[in-house]
Amino acid sequence: MTNETVISAKSLDLTFQTNDGPVHALKDVNLNVTKGDFVSFIGPSGCGKTTFLRVMADLDQPTDGTITINGVSPKAARESRAYGYVFQSAGLYPWRTIGKNIRLPLEIMGISKSEQKERVEKVLKLVELEDFEKKFPWQLSGGMQQRVSIARALAFDADILLMDEPFGALDEIVRDYLNEQLLKLWHSTKKTICFVTHSIPEAVYLSTKIVVMSPRPGRIIDIIESDLPDKRPLEIRDTKEFIDIAQRVREGLRAGHSYE
Amino acid sequence: MNKSLIPIVTISMFIVLIWYAFSIVLNSSWALDKAERNNQKLSFSELVHDTWSQKKPKLPTPHQVGYEMWKTTFDKKITSKRSLVYHGWITLSATLAGFMLGTLLGVLLALAIVHDKATDLSVMPWIITSQTIPILALAPMIIVVSSSIGFTGLMPKAIISMYLSFFPIVVGMVKGLRSPDLLEIDQMKTWSASQFQILIKLRLPKSIPFLFTSLKLGMAASLVGAIVGELPSGAIAGLGARMLSGSYYGQTIQIWSALFAAAILAASLVGLISLIQAFVFKRMMIAQ
Known part of the structure; x- marks a missing residue:
């Protein structure tokens, strides 16, 4: 693995002007993400973790500071299709089959029909949904739909995957399964993944780097480099190393947030 | 199908009944006037018959309208000004x-x-x-x-x-x-x-x-x-x-x-x- 920096944020600020006065969504955020990292952003609601992800994706603009993706601005990165973005809900079009849903970004990007077909088959295999290409979204469970949405984000072969609580709406059993699958996927594709979550076990289980954030103003409290091995069976969550990291995340969350 | 048909038919029949009833009420004054001029007394059935078959009634009955529509749809050439x-x-x-x-x-x-x-x-x-x-x-x-x-x-x-x-x-x-x-x-x-x-x-x-x-x-x-x-x-x-x-x-x-x-x-x-x-x-x- 090289040490190439993929995402670099320097003293990033983002203030939303609302009717109740300014809201500091991000304040003095500094972060470097290295190629091949799996970075989780964890924190309570309003800590700016989603906003940070949206800034990387050029969906929100910072009010101050600099951020580069692959060495260029988020806008240039978006236009060069440097990242795939997975939202909280799958956002599949009910009038398109699973295959056609995955083709959607490929059609928009003007990729040839024959290559579209190839890529759809490839990414459906990656998320283990080969037999569902001709099915419609309503014929799939919520977990399967979210896998389709991951497949869609992978279809145009961006090096970075930005994921905003993709499994937040799913039950724990499905979530465990998808976490395992996502790790496998990360190993086989060598993507850089930024993953927003508010589940501590999910963050610790998945990540090489855990960014703990806190609200009002949204800021980074702690960055934890995980020393868990690359191969992670679900049982790893009962080991001491895992529990230690989880403990540190919990302490970070507690330090940055008063619950009064 | 039957379940949705029954209320529709019921309401339609109810409307037709009211319609016929109103035809009697609205057209009766003409019928009674006509009878008076001819020094006739109308029984109720004669009155009903008259109100339901006038040439220029205030309110024509469903069957009069239906017959007129039938006549002007199927009995006239479609190029006719009366079709x-x-x-x-x-x-x-x-x-x-x-x-x-x-x-x-x-x-x-x-x-x-x-x-x-x-x-x-x-x-x-x-x-x-x-x-x-x-x-x-x-x-x-x-x-x-x-x-x-x-x-x-x-x-x-x-x-x-x-x-x-x-x-x-x-x-x-x-x-x-x-x-x-x-x-x-x-x-x-x-x-x-x-x-x-x-x-x-x-x-x-x-x-x-x-x-x-x-x-x-x-x-x-x-x-x-x-x-x-x-x-x-x-x-x-x-x-x-x-x-x-x-x-x-x-x-x-x-x-x-x-x-x-x-x-x-x-x-x-x-x-x-x-x-x-x-x-x-x-x-x-x-x-x-």
């Missing part, structure tokens, strides 16, 4: 022409409103204002103006139809084109989709259910427009002209049969759109 099919076709052609123009205008306006903030702010108030003007006041002016620039016959009526039918299309389509949620728009942005691609792949498909609702309203409004357009123009053909000449000569049966012909026409046209809608929804996997 209901002939008059119906005149109105239908203006309705369809106006409906198509209105749909086109409505969709184009909606596209402009959704994509351009200035159009939204400047045109929308005028669109709403346009519908507050009574069409009966406007129709003669449209006919006078359009005939002075050389449009006569079908065209002026189609313009009035368009004037009424574009409104539900604009309102429905603006809502439909704006129905994609923030997540869907953001998603498109992450793929760097152009406005045109967002329109074709997301906004238009999402607006289909809204479009069909609007089309049904627009079709009904178009027919009203075509009939209203026939009233002030001194038109001699069309269902509106049929109603007007009926009222000049006290031919109530003729008015009612034209009225029913218009209602049946509207129901068939809206029904046709519903059929197309069911087909499209099935293809697009939209729940009805």
Whole structure:
């Protein structure tokens, strides 16, 4: 693995002007993400973790500071299709089959029909949904739909995957399964993944780097480099190393947030 | 099927009964006057028989209207000036022409409103204002103006139809084109989709259910427009002209049969759109 920096944020600020006065969504955020990292952003609601992800994706603009993706601005990165973005809900079009849903970004990007077909088959295999290409979204469970949405984000072969609580709406059993699958996927594709979550076990289980954030103003409290091995069976969550990291995340969350 | 049929039949029969009853009440004074002049006393059954078979009743009975419609639909050549099919076709052609123009205008306006903030702010108030003007006041002016620039016959009526039918299309389509949620728009942005691609792949498909609702309203409004357009123009053909000449000569049966012909026409046209809608929804996997 090289040490190439993929995402670099320097003293990033983002203030939303609302009717109740300014809201500091991000304040003095500094972060470097290295190629091949799996970075989780964890924190309570309003800590700016989603906003940070949206800034990387050029969906929100910072009010101050600099951020580069692959060495260029988020806008240039978006236009060069440097990242795939997975939202909280799958956002599949009910009038398109699973295959056609995955083709959607490929059609928009003007990729040839024959290559579209190839890529759809490839990414459906990656998320283990080969037999569902001709099915419609309503014929799939919520977990399967979210896998389709991951497949869609992978279809145009961006090096970075930005994921905003993709499994937040799913039950724990499905979530465990998808976490395992996502790790496998990360190993086989060598993507850089930024993953927003508010589940501590999910963050610790998945990540090489855990960014703990806190609200009002949204800021980074702690960055934890995980020393868990690359191969992670679900049982790893009962080991001491895992529990230690989880403990540190919990302490970070507690330090940055008063619950009064 | 049976379960939905029973209430419909019950209500229909109830309406027919009330109708017959009102025919007796409204037409009896004429029958009684006539009997008095002839120094007759009418029994109740004679009274009923008379009120249900007058030539120019205040309220014709269903069977009189039905017979008139049958006669003027099937017993007359369709080219005859007394054929209901002939008059119906005149109105239908203006309705369809106006409906198509209105749909086109409505969709184009909606596209402009959704994509351009200035159009939204400047045109929308005028669109709403346009519908507050009574069409009966406007129709003669449209006919006078359009005939002075050389449009006569079908065209002026189609313009009035368009004037009424574009409104539900604009309102429905603006809502439909704006129905994609923030997540869907953001998603498109992450793929760097152009406005045109967002329109074709997301906004238009999402607006289909809204479009069909609007089309049904627009079709009904178009027919009203075509009939209203026939009233002030001194038109001699069309269902509106049929109603007007009926009222000049006290031919109530003729008015009612034209009225029913218009209602049946509207129901068939809206029904046709519903059929197309069911087909499209099935293809697009939209729940009805």
